[in-house]
Each structure stands twice: as structure tokens, then as C-alpha cells.
Amino acid sequence: MSFSDNQNDKVLITIDAIKNELAGINDAVCKDIQTPNELVTIIYFNSLIEKLTLHRTVTLPLLDQKDDLLKIAEVPKEINLANILTSITEGNTVVYFHAKNLFATVNTYSPPTSSIIGSDTESSVIGPQDAFTESLQTNLSLIKRRIQNTDLKSEVHTVGTETNTEVSVVYMDHIVNKDNLNRVLKKIADIKHPGFNDISILNQLIDEHKYSPFPQYLLTVRPDAVVSYLLDGRVAILMNNSRSVMICPISFFELFTSPEDDYNRWTTATLLRGLRFFGFFLSIILTPTYISVLSHHPEMLPFNALLNLQESRGKVPFPPIFEVLFMELVIEVLREAGTRMPTKIGQTIGIVGGIVIGTAAVEASLVSNVLIVIVAISALLSFLSPNFVMSNANRSIRYIFIIAAGMFGLYGQMIAFAWLGHHLLSLTSLGTPYMSPIIPRKWTDFLNSVLRVPTSLKRRKSGISRAQSKNVPPAEREE
Incomplete structure (x- = not known):
């Protein structure tokens, strides 16, 4: 990569200033390494970086005389103390070249994560058995290996004034309704909350009817369910350190459907959906x-x-x-x-x-x-x-x-x-009626949500998603 010629004039921070800010943090490491060319200082959080990753991506390239580290390192656009500290807390390693008076960051984020296992809350007999984990990158990979299409977009945003938690907004660009997408992005941008331990907190903050006992967005831990909603034109929100994924918009009747319904025979699935729906009111x-x-x-x-x-x-x-x-x-x-x-x-x-x-x-x-x-x-x-x-x-x-x-x-x-x-x-979910497809009435949605028609007849997008009609494959277009 190329570096700015006047970068040395912009660097107004020192190693001592960084050490003072990190004082009292027991896993903060500030270590000097004497390379064949110059003295280099590396700063990182030990709890966010695996030692093997640090050795492979930072230590070995530094000891090599070919300056290989500069080829993979990234120089912040604005060099200031706040940016350097933020980069360290995100799990990156900050490298300071004393002779060049140059700060650079290397992506070494590699904390221990749980393995991909099945879900205890949304278990099924038929269909995929994997579930999301607490790692945002792992969760994105579970979706992208099912949808191998460049129209699958993911935008990363940061929420939490204290925790700086990453959230990813995922959607199919040629299917999603732009009004729904803009509503989601605006709601996320307007959030002023100190911290997020789980996406359920974000769910409550962007609810349109905060005093209602009913969920206005769907939380699921199943990648196959998320993929089905993305292909229908919905918006999915993922959060780092959270296993659940939020789907919006959603209808009241869709909260009684299960991903396993798609893998069952349509007669059995219809019976089970009716049992869940009438069981709710009977109880x-x-x-x-x-x-x-x-x-x-x-x-x-x-x-x-x-x-x-x-x-x-x-x-x-x-x-x-x-x-x-x-x-x-x-x-x-x-x-x-x-x-x-x-x-x-x-x-x-x-x-x-x-x-x-x-x-x-x-x-x-x-x-x-x-x-x-x-x-x-x-x-x-x-x-x-x-x-x-x-x-x-x-x-x-x-x-x-x-x-x-x-x-x-x-x-x-x-x-x-x-x-x-x-x-x-x-109630509404992202501005769309919560009781769709009953009100407003749309019979094609009724056959695909309240009932479970044979798979060969499911050819239309649901009305609540308000999916785009352009650029949709012919087999998916409404007749």
C-alpha cells in the first residue's frame, strides 16, 4: 500500500501517551522489538489476540528484512490518539516504527469463539442443524455460503457509545425494498445507548410500539431461516457477540411458522401451523x-x-x-x-x-x-x-x-x-401492517404464511416484504 509523504507531520502522539491511556488494563501489552533495520514497538490486547496469529502476522514479518509487514499493515487516515486506542480495543495490533515515525495497524483480532453447534431453542428433526455463534464473521459466513451471490450486501455499523459494538445489516440488493432498508439504517443511526450485550436490546430500542408485549421483529439463531427471509426481501441485522439475528419486517402470523415447515410435507406443515395458531388463542x-x-x-x-x-x-x-x-x-x-x-x-x-x-x-x-x-x-x-x-x-x-x-x-x-x-x-413492523395478510387482505400471502401450500406453488414474494419487482429472476416475478 502507499503511504502519505507528509504523514510524519501529522503524527502528534507518543508511545508514552498511549501507555498512560492503557494504564490499569492488565491484558494490555506494549513490547519493543529490535528488527534488523530499526526499533519497533507493538501494542495490543492479549485477550483479543491469539499468540500464534500475532507471531505469524506481526513478529515474523518484523524480523524479516524485506519489510513484509508494511505490505499488509494499514495506516489510519487520521492519526490521533483516539483512533489508535480504538484500533487497539477492536483487537488490532498497533505497530510504531521509531525510525520512520510511522504508526500502522495490523488486523490480528482472533479471540476464542464457540464452535458451530445446533440450537437448543429452535431445534428441528428435518433440515440443517447448524446455528449461529457469538462471532459476527462466522455468522456472516454461514449466510454467505448459502447465498453465493454478489447481490447479497452487508453494511457494518457501530452502536453503543461505550461498547462500540459492530452490527451488520444484510440484504439482497435487487430484492429488498429500499424504504425498508432506509428505515432500518436510520433507526440504527439514531440509537444512543451505552452498550449492547445482545441484539435483543437493539430489538427493543428500535421497536415502533415499545409498550406492546408482542414482538415486532423476529429473532432467530437458524441460518436457513435467515436465508429464506433474505430471499423474500427482508432485512437481517447481525450483532457481534450475539447468537441471534433480527429479521424485519415481520407479521403476526409468521411468528407461528417454523423453518422446519419448509422441509415437511405441506399437509403436515399446514396442520402444525394451524395447531400453533389456534393453540395461542385457546391458551x-x-x-x-x-x-x-x-x-x-x-x-x-x-x-x-x-x-x-x-x-x-x-x-x-x-x-x-x-x-x-x-x-x-x-x-x-x-x-x-x-x-x-x-x-x-x-x-x-x-x-x-x-x-x-x-x-x-x-x-x-x-x-x-x-x-x-x-x-x-x-x-x-x-x-x-x-x-x-x-x-x-x-x-x-x-x-x-x-x-x-x-x-x-x-x-x-x-x-x-x-x-x-x-x-x-x-401494530406495525417497520411501517408495514402487523396483521398482514389478513389486513390488508392478500390471498397469496395467506396461502404462504397462515397455510403451507405445496412448494411448487410458492412463486410470489410476500406482501409484507414489499420486495422489488425489477431485476428479479423470471421464476420469482409476480404474474
């Missing part, structure tokens, strides 16, 4: 309906069924709403305890704890045995959604329905449903 009305019938509308049940219910809770001293809230909170405690404990112990807590506590609660006349069955079914239905954040939203809004049913019975449930429908219809 939020089971326990509230139990409250409504016993507290406000006992005439709705046949006499024998009502008699059995009253007999099962004949010794329960609490109203149905407190009975339900007690059991729901017990389930939440068991779920949370099982999540925080080691895997083997957590499974034992979930199974044994549920059986023991449920049996003891019935024998102690705290709850009825019918409610134990209803709460257990409701809890299982809440896990049908492949998206964990959607499962959490299910758990949150269920309490709204329980309270409404306790106060007004079925009328309260209808009011809660009206609120839920209004709330979902008012």
Missing part, C-alpha cells in the same frame, strides 16, 4: 372461561357437568379467580425455577414439582382437580409457538383475560378480545 381463554362459567354463567353448562365441577371444588374456600391466579403463579414459579437451574435438575423440578404440588393442592382443598387439568393444558399450549418472545406475550396477556373474566364474566372476555384485536391491528 388465553381456557382458564378465563373456567372463571366466567363458575362465577357468572353457570347456566351455560349441562347440569351434570356443573354438578361435577361444583363437587370438585366443594371444599375450596376461594372464589374461582383467586383459585386460577394461585395455580397460574405456581406454574410460572415452576417454569422459572426449571429455567434457571441446571438442565438435569430443571427437568426434575418441572415434572416432579408439578405432580407433587398439584396433588398436594387438590388434597389440601386449595384448588379443584378440574382446574389442575385446565391449567396444565393451557401451559402446554403456550409453548406451541416456535418464537419464545411470543410465548412470553401469551403468558402476559392471559392475566388480562383472567382479570376481565373475574370481573365481568364472558362479557369481560369479549372486551379483552376486542382490546387484543384493536391492539394487534394498530
